[in-house]
Amino acid sequence: MIVGIDFGTTNSLIANSEIFINERGSRITPSIVFFRNNNEVLVGDLAKSQMYIRPDKVILNVKRDLGKGKEYIINNEKFKAEEIASFIFKKLKNIVNEEISSAVITVPAYFDDNQRNGVLEAASIAGLDVVKLLNEPVAAAIGYGINIENKKILVLDFGGGTFDITLMEIKDDVFNVLKTGGSSELGGIDFDNILVNWIVNTVKEKDGIDLNVDPVALQQLYIHAENAKIDLSVVENTDIIIPYIATLNNRPYHLNLNINRDIFLSISKGLIEKIEKLILEVANEEIDEIIFVGGSSRLFFLKELVKKIFPDKKIISDLNPEEIVVKGAGLYAQVLEGKINNILLRDILPHSLGVLDDEGNFIEILKSGIHYPSSETEIFTNTKDNQDTIIIKVLQKKNDEMINLGDFEFKFSKKWKKNEARIAVNFSLNINGLLEITAEDLNTGQSLKGKITNAMVNRKSINKDFINNYKII
Ligand code: ADP
Numbered sequence: 378m379i380v381g382i383d384f385g386t387t388n389s390l391i392a393n394s395e396i397f398i399n400e401r402g403s404r405i406t407p408s409i410v411f412f413r414n415n416n417e418v419l420v421g422d423l424a425k426s427q428m429y430i431r432p433d434k435v436i437l438n439v440k441r442d443l444g445k446g447k448e449y450i451i452n453n454e455k456f457k458a459e460e461i462a463s464f465i466f467k468k469l470k471n472i473v474n475e476e477i478s479s480a481v482i483t484v485p486a487y488f489d490d491n492q493r494n495g496v497l498e499a500a501s502i503a504g505l506d507v508v509k510l511l512n513e514p515v516a517a518a519i520g521y522g523i524n525i526e527n528k529k530i531l532v533l534d535f536g537g538g539t540f541d542i543t544l545m546e547i548k549d550d551v552f553n554v555l556k557t558g559g560s561s562e563l564g565g566i567d568f569d570n571i572l573v574n575w576i577v578n579t580v581k582e583k584d585g586i587d588l589n590v591d592p593v594a595l596q597q598l599y600i601h602a603e604n605a606k607i608d609l610s611v612v613e614n615t616d617i618i619i620p621y622i623a624t625l626n627n628r629p630y631h632l633n634l635n636i637n638r639d640i641f642l643s644i645s646k647g648l649i650e651k652i653e654k655l656i657l658e659v660a661n662e663e664i665d666e667i668i669f670v671g672g673s674s675r676l677f678f679l680k681e682l683v684k685k686i687f688p689d690k691k692i693i694s695d696l697n698p699e700e701i702v703v704k705g706a707g708l709y710a711q712v713l714e715g716k717i718n719n720i721l722l723r724d725i726l727p728h729s730l731g732v733l734d735d736e737g738n739f740i741e742i743l744k745s746g747i748h749y750p751s752s753e754t755e756i757f758t759n760t761k762d763n764q765d766t767i768i769i770k771v772l773q774k775k776n777d778e779m780i781n782l783g784d785f786e787f788k789f790s791k792k793w794k795k796n797e798a799r800i801a802v803n804f805s806l807n808i809n810g811l812l813e814i815t816a817e818d819l820n821t822g823q824s825l826k827g828k829i830t831n832a833m834v835n836r837k838s839i840n841k842d843f844i845n846n847y848k849i850i
């Protein structure tokens with residue numbers, strides 16, 4: 378069976394024709410890893426309950442750190458972000474009782490080459506063979522069973538820690554990502570933080586108690602704040618009741634506060650303005666439909682806000698927004714299994730790829746916005762006498778940032794005088810939008826073996842045995 382996986386910053390899911398249920402009977406597994414000891418790790422809800430008590434042994438939001446060379450130290454041991462993420466993939470894999478031949482994994486449309494490779498590495502450590510990296514907004518559109526007719530859609534994916542906005546065009550049966558935006562620093566957790574602050578300040582003013590100084594009390598506040606936020610998406614007001622949260626004059630203190638939507642709106646004003654601004658940066662009047670994705674898209678004011686910005690556009694939000702991405706990934710997995718009709722996908726490169734010249738300038742080779750698979754060949758020569766190797770520094774230009782993808786070193790069969798070597802370097806994007814580089818010596822007609830150094834993710838050096846040292850629960 379081919380599975381579809383939504384590996385989220387906050388929550389992860391796995392599906393084929395249906396979403397698989399974990400050992401707790403839930404379709405959603407929090408993307409949280411807790412090291413119980415040196416060879417036992419808990420993933421999901423079990424890890425979530427430890428996150429405030431043992432923050433030194435818990436890893437949250439690992440998706441953000443993939444492909445960036447990030448390492449964590451837990452119990453005096455070093456772990457790469459990709460290794461931590463592999464625990465989550467393995468856990469998802471364990472939920473499924475059937476043999477998994479391969480997987481479709483969703484990734485944010487704006488993920489660069491390193492981040493995409495980071496996802497592949499993590500999945501590969503968990504023993505998953507990835508057949509397709511599917512862009513999340515495209516998966517959401519497939520999940521909603523969007524009518525394949527020519528139109529422009531705006532996908533608002535509001536999760537736990539990120540707000541991803543994508544403008545997409547469906548044209549002649551093809552999904553084209555036109556523009557991406559949003560913020561990787563804005564999500565549901567920010568509303569939880571604001572609510573916790575509100576509770577702390579209210580209790581301080583009312584009863585003179587500072588709950589901020591007690592980590593166990595704070596843990597309780599975070600859990601109850603998130604619940605209250607979720608309540609408010611259904612009801613006008615709700616009670617936050619936490620017995621025995623502190624002591625006052627040697628007596629137990631029970632927290633009991635009521636919060637309503639007006640208070641929530643007024644304390645979240647800054648965040649809501651930010652949301653509006655981010656939407657306007659990506660969207661324009663040409664859109665035909667807006668689709669809601671992600672748990673935080675249930676926030677009670679969001680639909681009103683979007684209606685205010687675009688009064689006459691159709692909003693599609695009738696399915697479970699937390700499940701829509703994995704549903705699309707599961708559908709696409711079934712397409713690859715030949716069980717349902719083909720859906721054509723044509724993705725675009727989110728950020729230009731190129732090389733660094735001797736003066737340190739970025740020379741663009743594959744332009745952002747081109748469709749993949751695709752390839753481009755460039756001729757390089759040597760700049761010094763007696764040179765038998767050439768090093769090509771490959772970069773990806775992500776907004777104002779230059780992402781280093783590694784140094785590709787090619788060795789010639791002989792030493793050339795300055796400007797005599799001629800090598801044709803082929804930059805190609807595979808079906809997952811990943812860069813593959815090959816080279817040919819034009820003087821001899823031989824293909825050259827490349828060596829990659831300085832790369833954030835080097836798929837050739839993945840240690841797949843690592844995960845066997847751990848029991849994953
Ligand atoms: P991600 O894609 O980042 O993994 P999800 O799409 O699963 O995340 O969204 C998780 C977020 O959704 C959490 O911050 C959670 O509090 C929030 N959330 C879930 N249900 C609701 C609701 N009814 N109202 C508001 N926020 C919600």
Ligand code: MG
Nearest residue numbers: 385386536671
């Ligand atoms: Mg998500």
